[in-house]
Amino acid sequence: MTEHTELALPGFRLGWEEWISLPELGLPAMKAKVDTGAKTSALHAFDIEPFGPASRPKVRFAVHPIPGREDLSIPCSATVVDRREVTSSNGDSEWRYVIAADIVVGERRWPIELTLTHRGGMAYRMLLGRQALGEDVLVSPVDSFCQPILSYDVYHSQRVREVAPARVLRVAVLSREPHNYSTARLVAEGEARGHVVEVIDTARCYMALDALAPEVHYDGARLPRYDAIIPRIGASVTAYGTAVIRQFETIGTYCVNGSEGITASRDKLHAHQILARHRIGMPTTAFAASPKDTGNLISLVGGAPLIVKLLESTQGKGVVLAETTNAAESVISAFRGLKASFLVQRFIKEAAGEDIRCLVVGSKVVAAMKRTGAEGDFRSNLHQGGYAVPVKITPQERETAVRAARAFKLNLAGVDVLRAHDGPKVLEVNSSPGLEGIEKASAKNIAGMLYDEIEKRVRPLPVPKGRRRR
Numbered sequence: 001m002t003e004h005t006e007l008a009l010p011g012f013r014l015g016w017e018e019w020i021s022l023p024e025l026g027l028p029a030m031k032a033k034v035d036t037g038a039k040t041s042a043l044h045a046f047d048i049e050p051f052g053p054a055s056r057p058k059v060r061f062a063v064h065p066i067p068g069r070e071d072l073s074i075p076c077s078a079t080v081v082d083r084r085e086v087t088s089s090n091g092d093s094e095w096r097y098v099i100a101a102d103i104v105v106g107e108r109r110w111p112i113e114l115t116l117t118h119r120g121g122m123a124y125r126m127l128l129g130r131q132a133l134g135e136d137v138l139v140s141p142v143d144s145f146c147q148p149i150l151s152y153d154v155y156h157s158q159r160v161r162e163v164a165p166a167r168v169l170r171v172a173v174l175s176r177e178p179h180n181y182s183t184a185r186l187v188a189e190g191e192a193r194g195h196v197v198e199v200i201d202t203a204r205c206y207m208a209l210d211a212l213a214p215e216v217h218y219d220g221a222r223l224p225r226y227d228a229i230i231p232r233i234g235a236s237v238t239a240y241g242t243a244v245i246r247q248f249e250t251i252g253t254y255c256v257n258g259s260e261g262i263t264a265s266r267d268k269l270h271a272h273q274i275l276a277r278h279r280i281g282m283p284t285t286a287f288a289a290s291p292k293d294t295g296n297l298i299s300l301v302g303g304a305p306l307i308v309k310l311l312e313s314t315q316g317k318g319v320v321l322a323e324t325t326n327a328a329e330s331v332i333s334a335f336r337g338l339k340a341s342f343l344v345q346r347f348i349k350e351a352a353g354e355d356i357r358c359l360v361v362g363s364k365v366v367a368a369m370k371r372t373g374a375e376g377d378f379r380s381n382l383h384q385g386g387y388a389v390p391v392k393i394t395p396q397e398r399e400t401a402v403r404a405a406r407a408f409k410l411n412l413a414g415v416d417v418l419r420a421h422d423g424p425k426v427l428e429v430n431s432s433p434g435l436e437g438i439e440k441a442s443a444k445n446i447a448g449m450l451y452d453e454i455e456k457r458v459r460p461l462p463v464p465k466g467r468r469r470r
Contacts, residue, residue, distance in 0.1 A: 012108060012136055015143035019150040020126060021104045025076045026164040026460065029150040030065045032126035034139055040086055041129040043114045044122050048097065049224045050080065051170045052196045058168055059097045060225065061116055065125055066152050072463045074160075075227065077168045086115055103132065106147035110134070153465075161459040169195040169458065170224065174202045174244065175232035181436040186230055189447035202233060202241045214250045228454045229255045230412075231262060232432055238266045254458055256450070257431050261408040265431040268311045269343055271408075275426055278407040280400060282426045283307075283418065284346040294332050297344055304328050307345040308335065321347065348425060351418040355427055356391060358401035358415045359438045359446060362453040365401050367442035368393045388441040393417075397424045404429050411457070412450055414438070 020032045022043075045061040052058040057080040062073045082098035096115035103112050112132035133139070140146065154160055171190050175183040178199040190197035200218060208215040208222075216223045229248050233241035242259040249255055264270050275282045286300040298306065308331045310318030322328035328344070335342045359367045370391035393401075397417055404426050405413035414433025418425045439446050 011138055012134070013138045013140065013143075013146045014105070014133075015146040016139070016141050017124070017144050018105055018128075018147050019145065020128070021150065022101050022126075023104060023163070024101045024165055025063070025078065026074055026160075026167070027063060027065055027076075028154045028160070028163050029152055030125050031067075032128045033124040034128045034133075036130045036133070036139055038127055038129040039131055040084075041112055041114050041132045042086075042096075042117050042127040044119045044125045044127075045076070045116045046118050047225055048116050048118060050097065051224065052168075058196065059099065059116065060170055060227070063125060066155060067123055067125065069463065069466075072155055072460075074164075074460050075167075075458065077170070077227075079168075081113065084115060086117070103128075156462050156465040158462060160462050164459040166455065169227040169454070171195055171197045171228045171230065171454070172200050172223075172226045173197060173230045173232060174200050174205075174241065176201050176203060176234060176237065177232075182434050183232055185435050185439070185447045186232075186450070189445070189451055193448075193451055195451070202231075202244055203237055205244045205247075207244065207247045209247075214247060216244065216247050216251070225251070226253050227458050229253055230450070230454075231255060231257050233262055234432070235266060238263065254454075256411050256454065257413075258409055261410045262431040265408055265410070265413075265429045268309060268428075269341070271429060272343070274407050275404065275429075278403065280404050280407060280426055281420075281423050283348055283420075285343055286345075287343040294329055297332070298325060298328050301344050301346040305347040305349070307347055308332060309343055309345060310335070311341040311343065318342075348418045348420050350421055354419070356393060356397060356417040356419065356424075357388070357433075357438060358393060358397065358417060359433060359442075360401055360405040360410070360413045360415055361446070361449050362411055362456075363402060363406070365393065365398050366449045367438050367444045367446060368397075369438055369441035371437075388437050390441050390443075394424075400424045400426060411453060 014034050016034050018032055018034055020030055021028045043063065045063050048059060048061040050057055050059050058077055059080050060077045062075050064070050064072060065074055066072055078099040078101065080097050081100050084096055084098050085093055086096050087093045094117065096117055098113055098115050100111060100113055102109050173183055173186050177183055183199060187197045187199060204218060206217050208217060231245055242263050245255055245259040249259060264274055269287055272282060272285045284301045286297050288297045304325045305321060305323045306328055308320045308322055308328065320331050322331050354370055354372050357369050357371055358365045368391050369388040371386050371388045401415040401417060404415045408429050410431055414430035416427040418427050435446050
């Protein structure tokens with residue numbers, strides 16, 4: 001518990017209503033009713049959900065600190081210290097979670113216990129009961145605000161994000177492979193920071209579509225509210241996986257990578273159109289549906305040698321180097337015979353089978369590695385036998401990678417860049433980059449950097465001031 005000032009000042013005076021703050025919960029200003037007729041203090045919260053292991057139970061909840069402003073929601077989490085049956089003044093009983101937190105009134109700060117209850121219609125978001133009052137506290141039932149008056153203005157500025165404390169998060173990793181390196185690292189790093197991280201099999205999620213209460217279900221039950229979702233959507237389940245993410249987005253959950261960016265990055269034609277729209281350098285690329293256009297298609301990218309690439313290829317699979325025009329025509333004809341969608345791309349010879357993987361988290365490149373293909377292979381993918389070493393990238397390469405990730409609205413992206421004579425060329429934007437190769441090559445804690453970004457993003461947002469309240 002945070003250190004607090006001693007309650008030794010004589011005659012600490014409170015009115016029947018006071019301004020208080022609960023800094024450990026990120027609630028810097030609230031009006032509280034001081035009620036000596038009530039034994040237990042109560043915080044009026046909603047979306048109250050327990051989580052975490054039974055040995056260390058926690059509770060996640062949210063608070064509307066300004067009465068009548070439901071557009072302002074402060075997410076909170078705390079350790080459960082008890083679960084207690086509480087009888088209200090009208091005789092109704094309910095079981096409530098009990099948490100501990102420091103309260104600040106005027107110049108005093110001391111620890112109290114709070115029960116959590118959902119009473120949205122109450123005029124005061126906080127009820128201060130007699131258990132929370134020291135022996136020297138004098139309560140005047142006819143006076144209001146004997147202690148300094150605070151202001152709701154803090155919730156209308158960026159300061160509400162600055163005063164938000166670090167809190168335990170409930171995070172879901174959407175992955176069908178709970179034991180692979182990336183998923184395991186995300187779980188381990190999150191738990192090392194004290195968060196509760198759950199792996200959810202994307203394919204086993206199912207959705208209830210409802211205008212008032214959209215939900216995601218799993219194993220026969222509604223999934224709880226998460227503070228953040230980390231998608232690890234495999235290419236084979238892109239369509240269904242992004243539908244699940246859209247459902248979480250509808251609920252209002254923060255998703256590290258959104259459905260729109262993942263969908264666009266998986267469709268190589270769409271991805272290159274996005275890069276072109278944002279004027280981001282890339283190898284000259286062409287696409288056509290008719291076999292009559294094969295010759296023109298080849299000439300558009302400068303002739304052979306060229307790359308023929310399936311639109312949904314991953315990890316270097318479905319990518320072919322055609323070194324001559326005849327070879328290019330044969331490969332294109334074969335792909336068309338299979339009714340496969342593909343594009344052709346200029347071969348960047350000077351790249352010499354190497355590319356740069358830039359790992360972007362948030363708005364910056366946090367690590368980079370140079371990948372070199374196996375002997376005789378133009379592909380540099382590690383899954384195809386390539387190897388990686390750390391590399392120092394240029395400011396232009398750094399800017400290109402960040403712009404590419406931003407174009408797809410991705411907060412975690414692996415941007416593959418080729419070094420060409422006329423500047424960096426983006427080869428691909430990966431919305432589900434593996435962590436193993438980049439962490440080992442760079443010796444950096446990429447998973448930790450991602451949690452830094454998540455912890456920053458889930459802080460509350462200020463709301464417009466609107467109608468002024470006392």
